[in-house]
Amino acid sequence: MDKAQAVAGIGLFAGLGAKELAALAGIAEVRRFGRGEDIFFSGDPAEGFFSVASGKVRIYQTSLAGKEHIVHVFGPGEVFAEVAVFAGGVYPASAQALEAGDYLFFPRERFRRLLADDPDLALNMLGLLSMRLRQLVKKLEDLSLREVPARLAAHLLLLGAESKKKLLSLDLPKGQLAAYLGTIPETLSRVLRRFADDGLISLSGSAIEILDAGRLEALAAGTAAGTPPFGPAAR
Secondary structure: OOHHHHHHOOHHHOOOOHHHHHHHHHHOEEEEEOOOOEEEOOOOEOOEEEEEOOOOEEEEEEOOOOOEEEEEEEOOOOEEOOHHHHHOOEOOOEEEEOOOEEEEEEEHHHHHHHHHHOHHHHHHHHHHHHHHHHHHHHHHHHHHHOOHHHHHHHHHHHHHHHHOOOEEEOOOOHHHHHHHOOOOHHHHHHHHHHHHHOOOEEEEOOEEEEOOHHHHHHHHHOOOOOOOOOOHHHO
16 A cells, blocks of 8 residues: 555545655555454553544444444544544543554654644644534534434435435445434334335435436435324324
């Protein structure tokens, strides 16, 4: 893998000059993880942060009862575990590769030295942390205020916006996607079928085609008139 090219593709470092990118590539370590391989666990020493060069990773937490809750899914060009740069201590959640892929690891102390020498990089990092906080607040609002159909509609629209396509492939297995949306697999399957029956989407295995983005947007915003109720199980 070309480290310099991979570093240049990281959104966090957008706008940095060639000198800064070269310095970042100089401290980055290439690590490869297979599908289902653990990257770190909650409570492990936070020695640095990661960027996805290829593949996908899920960040999750496990309750005392053993139930997993997916916090976020990251793909190429995105960073995760960046809290380690400032807080140190331990990782607050666990990370597992959803696909085989390459990752860049940035050791905490070496990255902090770069931040001290580059105010632009430090500002980019603060911007990322601010955006991450907004994402977490929004997800908490979605889980507490929206029913499953609205959460799913919003998720499908987000996938469509990211891929710029109407034909999508689910970014998570249905069981994990259900956990991410705060529901159970049976409810998720029922809502997907209802979306298909109502002409909002078409289903073919794990492939989904968005047929009526306007109605999905209205549903996600809670303004869809005449949307059939899904009952308590859809909450």
